Amino acid sequence: MKTNKNHTSIDPFTHEIDSIPKAAYQRIVIVGGGFAGLRLARELKGTDYQVVMLDKNNYHQFQPLFYQVATSGLEPSAISFPIRKVFKKHDNLFFRMMELLEVDTAGKRVITDKGFLTYDHLVLAMGGDTAYFGMKNVQKICYAHEDRFRGTFFYGIS
Numbered sequence: 835m836k837t838n839k840n841h842t843s844i845d846p847f848t849h850e851i852d853s854i855p856k857a858a859y860q861r862i863v864i865v866g867g868g869f870a871g872l873r874l875a876r877e878l879k880g881t882d883y884q885v886v887m888l889d890k891n892n893y894h895q896f897q898p899l900f901y902q903v904a905t906s907g908l909e910p911s912a913i914s915f916p917i918r919k920v921f922k923k924h925d926n927l928f929f930r931m932m933e934l935l936e937v938d939t940a941g942k943r944v945i946t947d948k949g950f951l952t953y954d955h956l957v958l959a960m961g962g963d964t965a966y967f968g969m970k971n972v973q974k975i976c977y978a979h980e981d982r983f984r985g986t987f988f989y990g991i992s
């Protein structure tokens with residue numbers, strides 16, 4: 835059993851997300867609203883697919899400018915924008931903020947912190963992770979800045 839961010843208990847394996855209309859079209863689920871996910875979603879607008887993008891955040895982050903945020907050159911809000919902004923004029927594109935927990939390939943379902951969603955096609959575009967090259971001490975004491983909040987932390991102390 836998983837407790838989601840709204841503090842309600844749901845079983846993500848049995849609770850189907852029903853806020854997305856059933857369509858006659860095939861459903862493509864894209865996990866990750868980064869460079870790759872957004873590019874694909876833009877390519878698919880107006881096509882005969884129902885495109886559902888999931889991201890654990892409701893905003894896109896322009897990572898190449900993290901350094902400027904970390905060194906107080908830019909406000910965090912200058913390098914991020916709501917993912918829904920990209921989607922709002924397109925009937926076949928949907929965005930939902932949720933975190934992918936697991937993929938049930940046999941059942942063609944993504945299991946998220948808000949419940950499960952079925953797909954016809956699945957694209958995992960969740961980016962990468964920080965490489966520490968096996969240096970556990972470095973991992974313990976340093977801050978990765980692959981997300982805006984960590985960038986904001988630096989912004990706050992610099």
Ligand SMILES: Cc1cc2nc3c(=O)[nH]c(=O)nc-3n(C[C@H](O)[C@H](O)[C@H](O)COP(=O)(O)OP(=O)(O)OC[C@H]3O[C@@H](n4cnc5c(N)ncnc54)[C@H](O)[C@@H]3O)c2cc1C
Pocket residue numbers: 865866867868869870871888889890891893894895896897898899900901932933934935959960961962979980
């Ligand atoms: C500081 C910095 C500087 C960089 N500078 C450059 C540069 O100058 N030029 C260049 O070409 N590249 C640069 N890069 C690299 C570039 O930003 C990445 O290659 C690019 O963002 C990768 O795109 P992506 O779509 O694969 O992943 P990302 O852009 O990382 O997007 C992944 C998305 O997936 C979401 N996500 C992750 N896990 C989950 C989950 N479990 N459930 C739901 N959502 C999830 C995240 O919230 C995120 O929105 C830089 C990166 C950094 C960190």
